[in-house]
Amino acid sequence: MIRDEQIDAAVAALRRGGLVAFPTETVYGLGCDATNNDALARLYATKRRPTSHPVIVHLPDTGDLVEWGRDLDDAAVTLARECWPGPLTLVVRRSARVPDAVTGGRDTVGLRVPDQPVANALLRAFGAGIAAPSANRFGRVSPTTADDVRADLGSEVDVVLDGGPCTVGVESTIVDTTTSPAAILRVGAISEGRIAELLGGRVDVRTAGEIAAPGTLSRHYSPCARVILVDAGAVGAHAAGRLAAGDRVGLLAPEPVPRDLPAGLVVLDPPMDAAQYAHVLYARLRAADRLGLDVLLVVPPAAEGIGAAVADRLQRASTP
Numbered sequence: 001m002i003r004d005e006q007i008d009a010a011v012a013a014l015r016r017g018g019l020v021a022f023p024t025e026t027v028y029g030l031g032c033d034a035t036n037n038d039a040l041a042r043l044y045a046t047k048r049r050p051t052s053h054p055v056i057v058h059l060p061d062t063g064d065l066v067e068w069g070r071d072l073d074d075a076a077v078t079l080a081r082e083c084w085p086g087p088l089t090l091v092v093r094r095s096a097r098v099p100d101a102v103t104g105g106r107d108t109v110g111l112r113v114p115d116q117p118v119a120n121a122l123l124r125a126f127g128a129g130i131a132a133p134s135a136n137r138f139g140r141v142s143p144t145t146a147d148d149v150r151a152d153l154g155s156e157v158d159v160v161l162d163g164g165p166c167t168v169g170v171e172s173t174i175v176d177t178t179t180s181p182a183a184i185l186r187v188g189a190i191s192e193g194r195i196a197e198l199l200g201g202r203v204d205v206r207t208a209g210e211i212a213a214p215g216t217l218s219r220h221y222s223p224c225a226r227v228i229l230v231d232a233g234a235v236g237a238h239a240a241g242r243l244a245a246g247d248r249v250g251l252l253a254p255e256p257v258p259r260d261l262p263a264g265l266v267v268l269d270p271p272m273d274a275a276q277y278a279h280v281l282y283a284r285l286r287a288a289d290r291l292g293l294d295v296l297l298v299v300p301p302a303a304e305g306i307g308a309a310v311a312d313r314l315q316r317a318s319t320p
């Protein structure tokens, strides 16, 4: 449990222009005052992230949408009403209060009201927007525990709020509501089917390339171990080949895990279903590095519902 004093200390750090890592339902964020340019500069430097990549502004309440966005399309209003608080980021035209440093100079801003008790307590106590990318170094695996944050960013963060493991485990769905029809820029816990349903069937998907949502690079979310995607039926032969070549080889596969696997293959604790796969995905990628694996063979889940988000992250993690 988080105590009020910890929230107070975090708010004080934000007001001083400091950096506060906090849990959300998706992944841990590295937050700062979204209107403080010096704090934003420190945020980008700490992440080692190019300043042209926009960050998401987290808001205390759905009603704040009209303060941080302008000329809202119906899609933005509908999705905010139906999905916030929750794992959905809305790209809208930005209001005058959003500084260039948040958006990389774009005329649009990504906004989200998260659904996590510590995040919501922090946002309510701060009472304004908190800019927060995922609390990992640029290009690496996103953190889903406070220990992950400390391991990655350590002393460069002023306060780390520990809210336990993130429930969802993969980043929010991003929808650009400034185009007609609206477009999904990043797949996440809120499925394409659900977005389409809420928007009367009208939604595009623009998840390829890095132009739509700068930072959704084709290679991303990568552990040090080489990630290779394989079909369940091909795991045994593939593993045997790699082991024979002298590699330290691991396997991440959902239940039912293929049988008759070669000795020496390190089988990581398998997820039971797509939701659990999302929940443990980044922990397993981190485990692969902790175990010193050279190669991680991965059987992705079926790309339906949140399984699509897991498959997307695995595709990017496996891009050489």
Ligand code: TXA
Residues within 6 Å of the ligand: 024, 026, 027, 028, 029, 030, 053, 054, 055, 056, 089, 091, 103, 106, 108, 109, 110, 112, 132, 133, 134, 135, 170, 171, 172, 174, 185, 212, 213, 214, 215, 216
């Ligand atoms: O679940 C999440 O969204 C987490 C938690 C902390 O909220 N945050 C997160 O932030 O994943 P980050 O910075 O790792 O990813 C933000 C993505 C980037 O790909 C960025 O390009 C996109 O959001 N984005 C932000 N503002 C945008 C804008 N105005 N237009 C297009 N894409 C935008």
Ligand code: MG
Residues within 6 Å of the ligand: 133, 134, 142
């Ligand atoms: Mg990120």
